[in-house]
Amino acid sequence: MTGLSEVTQRHDGQITAVGHPVPKGEPILELKVLKKNYGAVEALKPATMTFLSGEIHAIVGENGAGKSTLIKLLTGVIPRTSGEILWCGAPVALANPNEAIARGINAVHQEVVLCPHLSVAANMFLGDEMNSRGLMRKRAMTDAAQAVLDDLGFNLPANAELGSLTIGQQQLVATARAAMRGTQFLIFDEPTAYLTGQESAQLFRLIRRLQSQGVTIVYISHRLEEVFELADRVSVLRDGTHVGTRPITETNEAELIALMINRTIEQIYHKEHFAPGETIVETRGLSGPGFRDVSLTVRAGEIVGLYGLIGAGRSEFALGLYGRHPTTAGEIYWQGRKVSIANERTAMELGIALAPESRRDQGLCLNLPIGLNINLPVFRRMTRGLTINRAEEAANADRQIRDLQIKTPSRRVLASAMSGGNQQKIVIGKWLSHGARLFIFDEPTVGVDVGTKAEIYRLFARLLENGAGIILISSYLPEVYELADRLHVFRQGRLVASHDYRAASHEEVLAQAINA
Amino acid sequence: MSVETIESAGPAPRKGVSILFGLTLFGLLIVLWLLLGLATNAFWTPNNISNLLRQGAMTAILAVGQTFVIITAGIDLSVGAVVGFSSVVVAWLLAAGVPLWLALLATLLMGVLIGVFHAFGIVRMGLPPFIITLATLTSLRGIGLLITNGSTISITNEAFTTFSRADFLGIPSLFWMVIVVAVPAYVFLHLSRFGRYLFAVGSNSEAARLSGVNVNRTIYLAYILSSTCAAFVGLLLASRIGIGNATQAEGWELQAIASSVIGGTSLFGAVGSVHGPLLGAFILATINNGANLLNVNSFWQRIITGLLIIVIVYFDQLRRRGAR
Amino acid sequence: MSVETIESAGPAPRKGVSILFGLTLFGLLIVLWLLLGLATNAFWTPNNISNLLRQGAMTAILAVGQTFVIITAGIDLSVGAVVGFSSVVVAWLLAAGVPLWLALLATLLMGVLIGVFHAFGIVRMGLPPFIITLATLTSLRGIGLLITNGSTISITNEAFTTFSRADFLGIPSLFWMVIVVAVPAYVFLHLSRFGRYLFAVGSNSEAARLSGVNVNRTIYLAYILSSTCAAFVGLLLASRIGIGNATQAEGWELQAIASSVIGGTSLFGAVGSVHGPLLGAFILATINNGANLLNVNSFWQRIITGLLIIVIVYFDQLRRRGAR
């Protein structure tokens, strides 16, 4: 407790001079016909919304509905096209991030935007360093940052370089940073995407604590149960339009989903069972950087789920199996034959596909067109003589865009212009067009909306039906729990427990992952 | 960098825009030519157009090679030194009585090897491209000077030295060489999968690797192409000046990079074309040719060149942002 | 680029490693000095050490300025031209009878303005740093040549020209100038928040902006510092050779960048220090000084310099990877 209150008070002292908090329950931030166009794309059609002081206000909507755009407008990251924003009843420009920060508006953005080369503490204090006589008080900042992290229950060293942490850990740093500063109005854009259940619970405690201190919270998530657990009110965006706001007590999941996607979904976790076929891959005592002694098998027609906390070694195992990192011990049997997978191409030739965990760092060439990204693994197949068959190239890209409902006017748009969820669909699309016997999906539904999630799960079923096997890595327990025919729990680089479909309870699995 | 932000903030030029952009740079070149035609009688003489085509040719070829490297987010500072060094190698081989075809082949092969060395340094030794190519730049000049003992080697092979002055179908042979390089380069970069791989590696090499692209081979390819283009230009230069001299082509690396960037290549990688650097090189050549014809003081010429580079790249940026 | 991958793949050197790295580069310098002391009697004479300190001084200051820019993931190709141009400006002002203090001040101010121009081009016009500084490089040499009419301006002010020869406490005044620049530079880069903002902008300018860092101001700062260091070196050069000449300091930008990279700066930004480029510059100066003392053929000297750059940076990479 000490760390956070100390620092927050320091920042309180700075902020109160700027804006006056509004009594609880009164409007603190109002949007009046706020609009944002990216060129021809209408990301946010004129939206009018009100946020009340001290509430937890959830925003839900499909991928590309304009949620992140709204947040970026509120935090001065991008300029609005037209409309008005009222802060405590008075119009504000919010022309740059500084202005928002000065008013006490902070955000944890969807893609972690921190400086990988700076230390955790330096990132937490960036733009707001402690100084004495013009020089930074490095030691004091590191201590304060460590105190805040400890207080929040995040087990992270404040002096480590940010780039050495996993994405999930970086997400926690971003959260801690915003919490430390966000004195009036704090926005979370899909904060739990990279967190496990336990960390999510920690985050929720933090959010409630901040609320009790009078902070207004905006919470964006594709996980509706979180919305029902936390929020006081919930707003829905569809195609850039604000289609409604409900008190949480007066609505239910079905209504929200219907508002979001304009139709109903009977079941999100679409699961079909197939009789397991031949063994596609088997690892025996596989070890490598970040994982040790992992033995498991994947058979045709089954989903093998890997669950664990952040840093449990699942992604490293996947990368090892895929040939990205050298394995140090153990064997891999591919359809009964012993193989050594020295690099990614060997893996691809065997028939392994990997949709990696970080779309930004591993999944996409962001400043290249969507079409090129989708086709990257299959150009070899499209080559006729010296050149690529352009018609085939275009057809394949368009087919994936259509099948996965990627929201884009054209395959020539850059991947960077897509919303987070749509970027994830591109990553998946590229492996669907490649085809394989074994698909490894590492956090495939991070940032993906419910509608698309259901589509993706249906897609899994189609892959299984065609005789493929799937390794599904997820930090979101319900997902692996509901989908995996066999669920393996990882802890500190080791496979510690295995369960058949729904054989163990949530609590049991969680306890094994945490080692309680 | 703010530039990077700007470039990644929105969609980069789409296909249509890219052609438009090419056209617009082409339009700029045409405008320059028309203006110079009005300002001076000598400009539109066949003789002068031949000169212009000759003068832009070598930079154009270097710029195309350089573009491959820049698309992978690398840089090749050694090209000027490779040009000078190649002129020495071919002169030396010819002086030693090696047959012409073999001398040419050996020189090109040496270009390949230099490219292999660069890629090896980058891929295996983990050196930044800037450093390994800077080191080669320094060393190659030294080796060339050692071979010539600080002086020059005359080339007596008539067939070789008259080539650069010859015309074919009324077009200077040097310009034909641009075409000989540019057409396969276009096919390679824009129509083959290897070209796509260059872009992917420049955009995000990890994503490319996980998609099965052989990143190392792609880097080898880029640097080999750049060095080989440079060695080829060295042959053309040797033919043009009739000697081998290790100190020639000083600063051509910067000209090649500038041509490439004027032609729309992004130094952050993943953005570039074959026609862009060609246009860039001939725009620079036109500025020089025009300044000479207009009798602009050579000092003013430098000042104007600098300003024009700023203006051209600025309007290019504007157009690209506008096109979004 | 594979290099980028390597650099971003794991944690970069932490604090302790960075100091260790500095020490190891320092160790290399000491080893070089000891070897040269064994190989030649002249090396360890006070006179030669003074010479060495003088010879490395100017590159060292340029490299420190350049490092600020490189940390923001930019580059400043104009520094050599700024050095030459400053020598012309100060000589010209002195020849026009301007008092010494005013001439010095005006020259430094001109350095500031050049930096402002660069940052303006990058921030407001969206030009790549490579291009705007390349354009300045070209234009400034032209302006300098115009002022001097292609020749040199002699400096008759004795106080000014004797300065570079003077000693203070037995240490050459030029080396004192390195200290005068390096100490505030160290405080700025490593102890003040502005230094941290340079790293933040180089690491992820979008993240810096979202954190409320004034990214544009940071870029202005970096380029102003680089150009001002270059103008300062121009003053030292003018004092040392007693003339103003616009074509001097050609290629010093590459030397400065090389010193900086040898000193551990990453051209991808966000990695760098003040002591690194200083050590890099004096390592290069030692190589040249040693080669001269050993009477190594000038051509071999180039070859060796190139190879040593590769070897030094390679071992640096190895150490950094090993330190992880």
Added chain:
Amino acid sequence: QDVTIPIIVKDTTSFYWQIVLAGARAAGKDLGVNVPELGAQAESDINGQISILENAVAGAPAAVVIAPTEFKALGKPIDEAAKSVPIIGIDSAADSKAFSSFLTTDNVQGGRIAADGLAAAIKEATGKEEGEVAIITNLPGVGSLDQRREGFLDQIKTKYPGLKVVADKYADGQATTGLNIMTDLITANPNLVGVFASNLIMAQGVGQAIAENKLGDKIKVIGFDSDEKTVGFLKEGVLAGLVVQDPYRMGYDGVKTALAVSKGEKVEANVDTGANLVTKANMSEPKIDALLNPKVN
């Protein structure tokens, strides 16, 4: 001014060539001829000079005056150019028989003169033509500098057996590098008695090193070409001598001859404009003084 006679020098950024251009300019004024002043940006840029020659010929001038930057390389282009206009060569030769007239200083001879001057200066200081000497060349691969070096080394070898060349150095075109090389030579060769700095920039750098170390009495330096700075060094005794050519006359007479050729008049095929050794003793002679203080503007 209908008649145009361009003059192409090797390097517009050096003082020497500015004097040549000044002479040409004066001739243009006196004779009513339009004289575009062209040239590459570095003496080593052969391709640049060829392009400039091509461009100049494309403008259909009455004649072209050129100082070929490299003997062999400029031969063919000059042959080619001479097909359409008369070509007058100045300063250096080229591998071409197409010149209508030729006004040169012999750079090899210049090197020999420097060797003679250096030997004389050493003898004056030590009483004998003996000791260690060095040569510093501004840039490798530049024709005229090569010839000076060649003449100097040959003359030392054949005529002054007592002088031993202990260092034969190349710089990179920078005065500072010349300075650094010289300070290191002083350290490495305590017995050094003479240096030939074979162009203006090197003479400036080397002179500065001698001045810094106050070794004007002990180490004799001969420079090549002159400007205010090196003439100052000569006066102070920092430099022992300068080999100066007559660039102004080359420029002036070059244009004058070119005009005559274009009018069909008969001109002399070869003119030697000469190189002179200037020392403190003869520097005030009117003829030398005119060489040292050309009317540039």
